[in-house]
Amino acid sequence: MTQKTGARTLILLRHGQTEWNANDRMQGQIDTDLTDLGRRQAKEAARELVSHKAIALVSSDLKRAYETAQALSEHSGLEVVREPRLRETHLGDWQGMGDVEVDSLYPGARLEWRMDATYTPPGGESKLEVGARALPVVQELFTERRDWPCATMILVAHGGLIAALTAALLDLPPQNWPALGGLANASWVQLSSHGPSIEKPGWRLDVWNAAAKVAPDVI
Numbered sequence: 001m002t003q004k005t006g007a008r009t010l011i012l013l014r015h016g017q018t019e020w021n022a023n024d025r026m027q028g029q030i031d032t033d034l035t036d037l038g039r040r041q042a043k044e045a046a047r048e049l050v051s052h053k054a055i056a057l058v059s060s061d062l063k064r065a066y067e068t069a070q071a072l073s074e075h076s077g078l079e080v081v082r083e084p085r086l087r088e089t090h091l092g093d094w095q096g097m098g099d100v101e102v103d104s105l106y107p108g109a110r111l112e113w114r115m116d117a118t119y120t121p122p123g124g125e126s127k128l129e130v131g132a133r134a135l136p137v138v139q140e141l142f143t144e145r146r147d148w149p150c151a152t153m154i155l156v157a158h159g160g161l162i163a164a165l166t167a168a169l170l171d172l173p174p175q176n177w178p179a180l181g182g183l184a185n186a187s188w189v190q191l192s193s194h195g196p197s198i199e200k201p202g203w204r205l206d207v208w209n210a211a212a213k214v215a216p217d218v219i
Contacts, residue, residue, distance in 0.1 A: 006150035008193040010138065011049065012162040013154060015068040016041035017185040024099045028091030028124070031063050038064070041186035042071035044212035049188070050075040052152040056145065058137070059156040060086035068186065069156040085137050088158035089130045092123025117177035127177055130161055131168030138169060142198045159183040166191065169203045180208070187211040
């Protein structure tokens with residue numbers, strides 16, 4: 001089969017709201033469910049993103065991401081492929097704690113974590129490690145999916161994972177990773193690859209933190 005040519009579009013969608021998001025608790029890889037609002041957010045994002053006519057839909061295997069991906073599947077007819085490497089950052093000892101509790105037990109640590117991609121929460125992963133874990137998922141799709149040029153793929157994951165993967169794809173220096181801020185629930189990032197090969201993919205950041213509509217996460 002002849003290799004198609006043209007830009008590859010990649011959309012990275014964050015899952016809808018969970019109770020833990022609403023209550024400022026640190027989920028990490030703890031498997032939590034969407035709220036009713038989160039499910040509505042997922043459906044709104046799906047209605048918006050179906051216009052991209054994606055050719056593949058890959059999701060973190062954690063429930064909050066997979067359920068969000070299922071909303072896209074219902075609109076697009078694409079099967080959701082589960083991918084454990086797209087799980088959220090493992091936050092180690094912080095998982096399950098509220099932000100206030102972490103700040104009390106580890107003063108200044110959350111700020112250091114946000115500002116330093118090499119910082120590792122106790123027992124957890126650094127942002128650099130998360131990016132290195134997720135990057136091969138995209139590289140494998142680049143190699144294996146000869147129909148990707150001139151087409152779109154959607155990955156459904158988590159805010160920290162998406163920021164780390166985006167920084168890794170763009171090959172940003174670690175000190176510049178904090179330039180990519182947080183993502184709202186059910187918002188997405190769009191990148192496009194214009195390079196000639198997997199060795200020189202030429203990734204560009206087209207869209208950051210887009211949403212089906214501008215609305216607070218908690219109504």
